[in-house]
Structures are given as structure tokens and as C-alpha cells.
Amino acid sequence: MNVLVINSGSSSLKYQLYDMKIESVLAKGRVERIGMETSILSHEAEGKPETREVSEILDHTTAIKKVLDMLTHREFGVLRTIEEVDAVGHRIVHGGESFRESVLVTEDVKLEIRRLFDLAPLHNPAHMMGITAVERNLPEVPQAVVFDTAFHQTMPPVSFMYAIPMVFYKKHKVRRYGFHGTSVDYVSRCASDFLGRPLSELKLVVCHIGNGASCTAVLHGKSHDTSMGMTPLEGLMMGTRSGDLDPAIVTFAINKEDLTLNEVNSMLNKHSGLLAVSGVSGDVREVVEAMNNGSENAKLAFEMYANRIRKYIGAYAASMNGIDALVFTAGVGENSALLRSEVCKGLTFLGLALDDKRNEERSDQARSISTADSRVDVLVVPTNEELLIARDTYRLVRETPHT
Numbered sequence: 001m002n003v004l005v006i007n008s009g010s011s012s013l014k015y016q017l018y019d020m021k022i023e024s025v026l027a028k029g030r031v032e033r034i035g036m037e038t039s040i041l042s043h044e045a046e047g048k049p050e051t052r053e054v055s056e057i058l059d060h061t062t063a064i065k066k067v068l069d070m071l072t073h074r075e076f077g078v079l080r081t082i083e084e085v086d087a088v089g090h091r092i093v094h095g096g097e098s099f100r101e102s103v104l105v106t107e108d109v110k111l112e113i114r115r116l117f118d119l120a121p122l123h124n125p126a127h128m129m130g131i132t133a134v135e136r137n138l139p140e141v142p143q144a145v146v147f148d149t150a151f152h153q154t155m156p157p158v159s160f161m162y163a164i165p166m167v168f169y170k171k172h173k174v175r176r177y178g179f180h181g182t183s184v185d186y187v188s189r190c191a192s193d194f195l196g197r198p199l200s201e202l203k204l205v206v207c208h209i210g211n212g213a214s215c216t217a218v219l220h221g222k223s224h225d226t227s228m229g230m231t232p233l234e235g236l237m238m239g240t241r242s243g244d245l246d247p248a249i250v251t252f253a254i255n256k257e258d259l260t261l262n263e264v265n266s267m268l269n270k271h272s273g274l275l276a277v278s279g280v281s282g283d284v285r286e287v288v289e290a291m292n293n294g295s296e297n298a299k300l301a302f303e304m305y306a307n308r309i310r311k312y313i314g315a316y317a318a319s320m321n322g323i324d325a326l327v328f329t330a331g332v333g334e335n336s337a338l339l340r341s342e343v344c345k346g347l348t349f350l351g352l353a354l355d356d357k358r359n360e361e362r363s364d365q366a367r368s369i370s371t372a373d374s375r376v377d378v379l380v381v382p383t384n385e386e387l388l389i390a391r392d393t394y395r396l397v398r399e400t401p402h403t
């Protein structure tokens with residue numbers, strides 16, 4: 001069975017086509033700048049990359065059409081006809097309290113995703129466009145949705161409630177939801193396999209440090225607490241997101257700088273984090289380069305970024321009464337030895353000892369970077385959200401008799 005995995009953002013669409021018999025990626029790519037005059041389509045299959053500018057990809061329906069054209073292209077394609085796409089799986093960032101697991105798309109499911117637009121205005125409308133675009137281009141093909149929030153639905157109220165009047169939860173479902181759950185779920189299982197210990201015995205802290213970044217306390221295989229909140233803004237400092245701050249700053253900024261609510265929202269999501277403090281970039285690589293070239297602001301930004309992660313690890317070790325393993329994953333977590341060492345430097349009180357040489361080694365496999373006598377294992381585990389989405393889609397389609 002061939003499963004197409006789609007992660008749609010407001011102006012982009014990433015895709016991977018899997019052959020689920022052998023769980024291999026047949027092709028992958030992305031369409032960027034959807035809705036603008038020229039869009040960019042990057043596609044890779046059988047080791048052959050192809051990037052082209054395409055004019056007038058004005059919406060997701062056209063974007064998907066172009067992707068399907070590439071998948072069946074004579075030179076760059078891997079399918080003879082689009083009928084060879086058997087199912088489509090979508091990443092959905094916000095599933096609210098309605099979705100504790102992945103489901104097949106039905107009219108009711110679509111209605112519920114639409115109802116959640118308010119809770120994730122940046123993400124869910126784009127995902128919905130992806131679902132509709134697939135319906136238009138591949139009307140007969142079953143679709144599944146896999147939620148970032150689903151894995152975190154096991155959090156107890158003590159972790160997910162905010163200390164504000166109950167009416168906000170009862171009436172508006174204001175609570176911590178948590179994100180990156182698909183990644184945390186995948187990486188936790190890999191960590192358990194790597195350590196040769198069942199998840200039911202393990203206390204893990206998973207640091208998913210990519211564009212968006214979060215820490216999750218995984219207690220006996222279940223999400224116990226996580227740093228992102230009602231939206232993906234809370235918690236760690238990120239590339240352009242502030243993470244935690246005193247909520248009084250919001251009203252203060254509105255008053256002092258005469259900002260509108262939308263402007264404050266945009267400031268905290270798009271103009272804060274590493275970018276704001278370093279004054280250079282929201283990309284860790286560029287911040288590190290500036291730091292090495294003597295920028296004090298870049299140094300401050302990097303240290304704040306690492307310190308926030310370290311504080312969350314400490315907090316979760318306290319809330320689980322210890323940790324067995326610390327796991328780094330996603331773009332920064334997998335690739336920046338410097339960040340990992342900066343974070344771990346202050347964690348020796350946990351009995352954690354990093355092996356500097358192993359930390360510097362590179363690999364695309366799960367690996368340990370702690371010393372043999374470290375009381376806490378430190379692992380680097382490459383995440384693969386797309387594979388988990390493909391697996392869930394495959395399972396749901398096979399389980400459902402009418403498909």
C-alpha cells in the first residue's frame with residue numbers, strides 16, 4: 001500500500017510517499033510560497049533532487065495537483081498513475097480534547113477540526129485546506145488525520161489546568177494541550193528499544209528542539225507534562241517565539257507601545273526568541289556563528305535558549321521524582337552538539353555525565369552520548385513524524401472494512 005503523508009502549513013506543503021510493505025520512502029518534497037506569484041517545488045525520488053519555480057500555485061488544491069504530477073512524472077516520478085496512491089495521512093497540530101488518537105477523515109471529523117480553528121488559528125485552517133485539496137484531486141482515496149496533541153491527552157489535570165477561573169476551561173476549553181506529540185511518541189518508543197527496557201519502566205524527558213521546541217516528561221510511556229500549552233507559544237524559547245513570560249507583559253506592551261492585540265501576538269510568535277535577543281537570526285546555526293564571531297547578544301541568546309531547556313528538564317525530573325533517560329531530537333536537538341553540551345553542563349546534580357567525544361559524533365541512528373557510569377542515559381534519537389503518520393494511516397485503512 002502506498003501512503004502519501006502531508007504536513008500542510010499556511011503557505012507550504014511538505015509531503016512523503018511511503019511504500020508501507022517495506023516502510024520505505026519512495027519520494028518526498030515540499031511546495032513553498034503557496035498563494036504567491038511564484039512558488040517553489042522541491043522534489044526528491046531515487047536520490048534525484050529536482051527544484052523548480054512554478055507560477056500561480058494559488059491554493060493548496062493546485063499545490064497537491066502539482067505534487068501528484070511530480071509523483072507520476074516520467075523522469076522524476078515513482079508512480080505510473082495517481083491511482084497508485086492508496087491512502088493519505090495528514091499531520092494536524094491541534095486536536096483539542098476531541099481526539100485522543102488518529103482517525104479516518106469523515107464529515108464529523110472535518111466539522112470538529114473546523115471547530116478547533118479558534119485554538120490553532122495558524123495551523124488548523126491550513127491543515128483543512130490540505131484535506132479538502134486531497135478530496136478534490138483524489139476523491140476516492142481514504143484519508144487519516146494524526147494529531148500533535150493526541151499523545152498528550154494522557155496528562156493529568158494537575159499538569160494541564162491553568163490557575164485561572166474555571167469558567168475558561170469549562171466554557172472555552174482553555175487548558176494545556178501540548179504539541180509535537182507524534183514525534184515524542186515515536187522517539188520514546190525508539191529510546192525504549194535502544195535501552196532494551198520496556199516503556200512501562202521508564203521515566204524520560206524528551207527535548208524536541210526544532211523550529212518549534214518543547215520538552216515532555218514521559219512517565220511509563222505516557223505524556224505526564226509538556227512545555228507547550230494551549231498553543232505552541234508557551235514553554236521553551238524558540239527561533240522566533242518567546243516561550244514563557246510574565247503574562248502582565250502583554251497588557252504592559254499594549255499600553256506602553258500602543259500595540260494592538262494582533263501586533264502583540266505577532267511579536268511573541270514571529271519577532272521574539274533567538275531572533276529578538278541575538279538580533280541576528282532565529283536559526284541556531286547562525287546564532288552560533290555570530291557568537292563565535294564575538295557577538296555578545298548572540299551569546300546571551302544561546303545561553304538563554306539552553307538554560308530554558310535545562311530548567312524544564314530539572315522541573316520534570318522533580319515532577320516524576322527522577323529520570324532514567326534524557327532524549328534529544330528534531331533539527332537542533334539531533335544536530336547541535338554544542339547545544340546538548342551546554343544543556344547538560346548544569347545537570348551533573350542528577351548524576352548525568354555527557355561523553356564529550358560521543359556527543360560530537362554524527363549518525364542517523366539512535367545513539368547514547370553519556371558516559372558508561374552516567375546515572376541518567378543521554379540519547380540522540382532522530383525523529384520521524386512522517387513514518388508514524390504513515391503507519392497510523394496504513395493501520396486505520398486496513399482495519400476499516402469498507403476501504
Ligand SMILES: Nc1ncnc2c1ncn2[C@@H]1O[C@H](COP(=O)(O)OP(=O)(O)O)[C@@H](O)[C@H]1O
Nearest residue numbers: 209210211212239283284285330331332335336
Ligand atoms: N547543525 C545544526 N545546528 C543547529 N541547528 C540546526 C542544525 N541543523 C538544523 N538545525 C536547525 O533545525 C531547525 C529545523 O528543525 P526541524 O525539526 O526540521 O523543524 P520543523 O520540523 O519545525 O521545520 C532549523 O531551524 C535549524 O536551525
Ligand SMILES: CC(=O)OP(=O)(O)O
Nearest residue numbers: 179180210211212232
Ligand atoms: C507545533 C509546532 O510548533 O510545530 P513545528 O515545530 O512544526 O513548528
Ligand SMILES: [Mg+2]
Nearest residue numbers: 210211212330
Ligand atoms: Mg517539526
